[in-house]
Amino acid sequence: MACPSRFAASLRRATCAPRTFQHATRRLRPVIQARWQGNEATTSASSEPHQPDEQGGVKGDxxxxxxxxxxxxxxxxxxxxxxxxxxxxxxxxxxxxxxxxxxxxxxxxxxxxxxxxxxxxxxxxxxxxxxxxxxxxxxxxxxxxxxxxxxxxxxxxxxxxxxxxxxxxxxxxxxxxxxxxLSRMNSIRSFDEVSGILVADAGVILEVADNFLAEKSHIFPLDLGAKGSCQIGGNVATNAGGLRLLRYGSLHGNVLGIEAVLPDGTIVDDLSKLRKNNTGYDIKQLFIGGEGTIGIITAISIFCPQRSPAINAAYFGLSSFEKVQQAFREAKAQLSEILSAFELMDGRSQKLLHKASGRKLPLEGEHPFYCLIETSGSNSDHDSEKLEAFLEHVMGEEIVDDGVVAQDQTQIADLWACREGVPECLGHWGGVYKYDLSIPIGELYAIVEETRERIKKAGLMGNSDEYPVVDVVGYGHMGDANLHLNVSVRRYDKKVEKELEPFVYEWVAKRNGSISAEHGLGIAKKAFIGYSRSETMIRLMKQIKELYDPKGIMNPYKYI
Amino acid sequence: MACPSRFAASLRRATCAPRTFQHATRRLRPVIQARWQGNEATTSASSEPHQPDEQGGVKGDxxxxxxxxxxxxxxxxxxxxxxxxxxxxxxxxxxxxxxxxxxxxxxxxxxxxxxxxxxxxxxxxxxxxxxxxxxxxxxxxxxxxxxxxxxxxxxxxxxxxxxxxxxxxxxxxxxxxxxxxLSRMNSIRSFDEVSGILVADAGVILEVADNFLAEKSHIFPLDLGAKGSCQIGGNVATNAGGLRLLRYGSLHGNVLGIEAVLPDGTIVDDLSKLRKNNTGYDIKQLFIGGEGTIGIITAISIFCPQRSPAINAAYFGLSSFEKVQQAFREAKAQLSEILSAFELMDGRSQKLLHKASGRKLPLEGEHPFYCLIETSGSNSDHDSEKLEAFLEHVMGEEIVDDGVVAQDQTQIADLWACREGVPECLGHWGGVYKYDLSIPIGELYAIVEETRERIKKAGLMGNSDEYPVVDVVGYGHMGDANLHLNVSVRRYDKKVEKELEPFVYEWVAKRNGSISAEHGLGIAKKAFIGYSRSETMIRLMKQIKELYDPKGIMNPYKYI
The missing domain is CATH 3.30.43.10 (Uridine Diphospho-n-acetylenolpyruvylglucosamine Reductase, domain 2)
Structure with missing residues (x-):
């Protein structure tokens, strides 16, 4: 990695001024996010994940x-x-x-x-x-x-x-x-440059939509690792969260209209191109995150914000989760409207990343926690100044121990690789148990420590092959209180599973968290919804399913 | 009004640099928005509107x-x-x-x-x-x-x-x-300063919630004229839009959880404090904008952004609606993340404001259109610089003809008064016919011109008492493509009504607009939902009503 400008407590100021970037294109993210996912440990992870092709189809192979x-x-x-x-x-x-x-x-x-x-x-x-x-x-x-x-x-x-x-x-x-x-339904139907409203078929690939918008200085208000393959209809059907939620909010707010088909063939023609329309129940919302269980989304209309020409990124080390929270609070206050990502990686996840991939980490020494922040705004000088002032402040107050600021687009990509390389590297030793959790932010990291203690106490974690567990790590979208708890293992083992479940789900339920922050229920989480939803809510959901799909033909055996 | 810094095409630059404001408190807006609303003209408007008291109750009187x-x-x-x-x-x-x-x-x-x-x-x-x-x-x-x-x-x-x-x-x-x-249920239940998530009873007054948040450097993501009286539960039940939607998005995105009671007494306990929770259908969305027809909201949890310490405002005159659209596009591009309002007032509405209230307008001469823009951000110097650059650009390109920038908080309030005084002043001559419309932005103003032509042609508009109509004007939230079409009259007259309806509704329906952008249906718009929703959508809505309120006891005779 080239030399990003470095700042340290003793330094109080970046030694070389950070540069910023006009019209930086968004870095590419690896499509492969994880080798193994969920709670079933019977299938061993393959070293060659099966990737969807560019058309979003899954031909051949x-x-x-x-x-x-x-x-x-x-x-x-x-x-x-x-x-x-x-x-x-x-x-x-x-x-x-x-x-x-x-x-x-x-x-x-x-x-x-x-x-x-x-x-x-x-x-x-x-x-x-x-x-x-x-x-x-x-x-x-x-x-x-x-x-x-x-x-x-x-x-x-x-x-x-x-x-x-x-x-x-x-x-x-x-x-x-x-x-x-839906892959054949892949037309962009319309885009209004004044209002920023895009109407497109469900089968349009997310990256295609975003590239189309980039040419018109707009941005799709959703971004995620699989953008080169995933389709916007699927994104809406699963209420995908991803990397831009902190800045642009959820699809429930940005999706303005939906065209969908009910099991009986009824076309739900709610493809509004209006930001405001208070004429009756907002039924389309049921399809957002409905995971294809009450109908098929065939098109969406969505509000797309102005694209920010200036992008900055910084990576820093901190000594405790207390400090991470302080840094987040300061970032919200000082970077406010330009803050576009605040990602968390614990020290162990960065260590495993280095071990598995050989990637040199941006900071020397070891820190218990690392954060990656990204800003995006309309004026690169202003953004750099804000970022510098923020970094000076958090260094001066000893909230942050050490840090680097990217100098160019390559360095931005390198910093992001330290966050985005984590899910994949954790499978390096054989497999990973993965949990996608929403937890009230104050306790966000406690689950990782408690789980690690538990696994250690059970004698399942260690440095040699006799132990199934390599390490228990945490990383995720701090800005959304969305933690990915990952248990990196040499082999899947029933003893490990017994320590993890129902422990993790019960822990999350006690704190009114969510057992599926952004991935959805599908088949993997169907059995566990009771940990995040009351019996009343599940009953009301079943009513909705029964109302729209009385014969139960839509995506059976899944969801609720 | 004091002297705001002025810029004109010949000047190319504000003569005195605009000042900005740290921790500017939000100006007070008049609670009285309109004297007469809807399409029924049988009740003549009173000169003393009945105002709710501070507690949101309506005692005495x-x-x-x-x-x-x-x-x-x-x-x-x-x-x-x-x-x-x-x-x-x-x-x-x-x-x-x-x-x-x-x-x-x-x-x-x-x-x-x-x-x-x-x-x-x-x-x-x-x-x-x-x-x-x-x-x-x-x-x-x-x-x-x-x-x-x-x-x-x-x-x-x-x-x-x-x-x-x-x-x-x-x-x-x-x-x-x-x-x-709900006025007795008025407690703030919790606020998390790290995540910005507020949980509060439905009966909390909007301004009370916002003042509470202001002390913690956060902001309620909704603002409207009635903030001193309206309750947050009612805001959510009616999916209020208001003045911050352009910046913070709609309640469908910001409301994270709802506690509500169904007619059969079931408590919908969906008061999630999580930004992400993909575990089943998002049923709470049906209550947002459900206008109390399927249950009563008793509490909400809502994501509240960081409050911006710096506020700026500018007011300018333009020669055509084409130019207004250009100015809006430029504002989105250049002010981007700090743009917090882009309001439109036509020249006639400003003229009537001056006539009715005697208020001196900020600009000399007459312009066919006026816009008010507000920025809010975390750094006042940066914001001023951006605003100045934007103004120079739109003046240089001759998009804008003339303009002023507020120099202090009083001037900000004065500029806002030119927008916020409009609804009230239009009732000065006797009454107003009001329409709250969403229209694709390119055609936003055409309805005003066509309606005016129609009324003129029918011989109903003129300068003397023999004509019922004083003028037909348009103003509203340009940023949300939300137009308030208002017909200021000396007296309510069936002949005027015949020219207005169904003409206005049909015009809006032809362009797939909304006959109620932000006010809701209630009793006033119930009969007209068919102009904005298909038969299919109305059928699906009736299904929802039937599902939750089979005996029909909730807010009958209204909505759908």
Whole structure:
């Protein structure tokens, strides 16, 4: 890594003034975020994760897909619901006639196509695999409507599928549910440069949308590692959080309208292009985070803010979580409107990153905690001045022990790599147990310490091969109180699992936290919703499911 | 008005540098926004609008309240639904026993209390008046639950009431619905200074919440004229938009949790204090903008941003709506993260303001359009520099013809008075027909011109008393594409109404706009929802109403 300007308590000021960047393009992030996810430890992590292709489809790679264990075997308690019809050649004929094009129907019933279908059955983490025999790729909302109506009339179960980049198994079938893949619906319908409102098909790749907006000096108010593959419809269906939430807020606020299709074929035509519209219940909100269980989103309209031309980043070391909280409070106060990220990595996660990848860390010495902050604003001089003043202050007050400020775009990318390289490196020794938690910010890190103590006490963690656990680490989006608790292991071990669960979920429940901050429920978290939601809330949710999908054909065996 | 620094095309630069303000407190806005609202012209506007008191209650003023025409007379097509029970002394006894305190029950059945009840029957615009005989003021969520369960079991209709500052008659009864007034539930439950998350009872006055947050350097992400009286529960129930939406986004994004009570007494305990929680359908969203028709909000948790210490304001004149759009685009680009308001006033609205109030306008000469922009940020020098650069640019490019920048807090208030004084002044000649519209931004002003042409052509507008119409003007929140179309009249006249409706609604519907951008439906807009929502959406909304309130006791005769 080149030499970013350094500041230390003894120095009180960056030795060389930080440079800033006009029209810096956003750094590329690795699509691969994690090798293993969830709480099931029966499938061992592969060293070659299966990645969705650029189109968001999951073509080819059949051999790899076939090596993945079936979800029905990993979750033997799940049984195929006999109420669902089995797919017949008559059904397939209907869909072929409807969709016309050969490429729009992948028919696993006929032997020549059965190879092509496997990639649609499996998720990119190689953890979930279904038994579908039919993939449909509608080209229009009307086609989606006709497909769903037919499926509903014939009690055929379906799974909506976007870029298939989810982390909880929500977008692949469990048994023989028909996959409805949105990748062919990939047009940007309109963009208004004055209001910043974009209307686009659900199948548009997030990065495509963001690049389109970048040309018009706007930004998609969501950013995440899988942006090169994930689709905006899937993002909305899973209420993706990601890296810009601190600055731009959640999709519940930014999504202005939705076009969706209900199981009975009804087209929910709520594609408003207005920032304000107080005319009745905001029903579209149920589809945001509904994970395809009450309908399929076919298009969205979304408010996109002005893109900030100036980007800065700084990385610093701190001695305690108390200090991290102080630094966050100061950043909010002093960087305020230009603060666009405040990410947390504990010292152990940075140490493992260095060990696994050989990456030289930006700071010498060891610190118990590290933070990465990013600013983005409209004036690079102003932003640099604010950032410098902030850093001087936190150094002077001894909130921060040491730090660096990026000097150019490469250095920004290098600093981000220290945060973004963490999820992947933790799998280096064999596997990772991963938890995506929301916890009231004051106690955010306590779960990591308590879990580590617990694992140590049980004699499961150590430096040699006899111990399954390498380390227990924490990192995440401090700005959103969203912690990723990760347990890096040499091998999956029932003894480790027993220490982790239900301990982690109970700990989070006691603090009214969330067992799924941003990843959603899917199949992975379905059983654990009770730790984050009351019986009343679950009952009300089931009412909604029953209201919109009385026959239960939408994404069964998942969610609630 | 003192002398704000002036800039003109010939000048290219403010003659004296604009000053900025540390910890400027927010200017006070008049609670009285409009004298007459909606589309019914049978009630003539009073010169003394009925204002809610500081507690958000509406005590005293019985004589005035009695002078207001009953809604049941203004809307003769509305009939009391005979399925609802009439209030008996037995019911009253139950509520008195339940709520204990004498002051918590205003019993209009007993003659000595019948005077006190009138203010709860009438809205502050003096446009709507009900016939209730019973007002309940619960002190806890449990009491709300017991009240609603009893009402549901006994088929007693209810109206939830907050500060009673709404503009569409949603918070007062039509017939003898029981008023459930939330003013006694007025505690701030918690605030976390690190995360900025506030939890408070529904009955907390908006300004009380904001003042509490100001002491902690945070801001309530909503601001509106009625802040001194309106309650945060009512704000959420009506999805209030207001003056900070451009900067902080809508309540759908900022409200993190809700506690509400369903008609059957179920307590919806969704008072999450987490920014991220992807565990199931986001049911609380249905209550945001649900206008008390499916349940009563008893508490909210909300994300509150850091308060900006530096505030600036500028006011300028432009020659066309094309230029207004250009100026808005430039403001978004150059002021970006510090832009906190971009308000539009047409020249005619400013002229009427001057005529009605005698207020001297900040600019000499006449301009077809005026804009007021406000910036708020963390560094006053930076903000001033950005604002100055922006003004130089828009002057240099001849986008803006002339302008002033406020030099101090008094001048900021004076500039705002030019925007905020408009709604009231338009009633000066007798009354106003008001429409609160969302329109795609490019056509935002066309409705004003077309409506004016139409009224002129019909021979209804002119300078002497023989013409009912004084002028047709437009103003509003340019940043949110939210236009207030106002027709200032000397007297209400059926001929004028015939020119306005359904013309305005049809015009808006053709452009997929909204007939109620921020005010809600209530009773005023109920009949017109079809202009902004499809039959499908209305059907889906009715399903939701049926699901949560099968007996229809919640705020009947309104909404959808």
């Amino acid at each position: 059949t051999a790899k897909a076939k090596a993945i264990k079936f979800t029905s075997e990993s979750y033997p308690e799940l049984k195929r619901d006999p109420k669902f019809s089995e797919i017949s050649s008559e059904h397939v004929k209907f869909f072929k006639d409807l969709l016309g094009s050969e490429s729009a129907v992948i028919d696993g019933l006929s032997s020549d196509a059965s190879e092509d279908i496997e990639p649609f059955n499996a998720d990119w983490m190689r953890k979930y695999r279904g038994h579908t025999k039919l993939v449909l790729k509608p080209g229009s909302t009307e086609e989606v409507s006709k497909i769903l109506k037919y499926c509903n009339d014939n009690t055929l179960a379906v799974v909506p599928q976007g870029g298939n980049t989810g982390l909880v198994g929500g977008s692949v079938p469990v048994f023989d549910e028909i996959v409805i893949n | 019985t004589a005035k309240a009695k002078a207001i025409k009953f809604t049941s007379e203004s809307y003769p097509e509305l009939k009391r639904d005979p399925k609802f029970s009439e209030i008996s002394s037995e019911h009253v006894k139950f509520f008195k026993d339940l709520l204990g305190s004498e002051s918590a029950v205003i019993d209009g059945l007993s003659s000595d209390a019948s005077e006190d009840i009138e203010p709860f029957n009438a809205d502050w615009m003096r446009k709507y008046r009900g016939h209730t005989k019973l007002v309940l003021k619960p002190g806890s969520t449990e009491e709300v639950s017991k009240i609603l369960k009893y009402c549901n079991d006994n088929t007693l209709a209810v109206v939830p009431q907050g500060g009673n500052t709404g503009l569409v008659g949603g918070s007062v009864p039509v017939f003898d619905e029981i008023v459930i007034n």
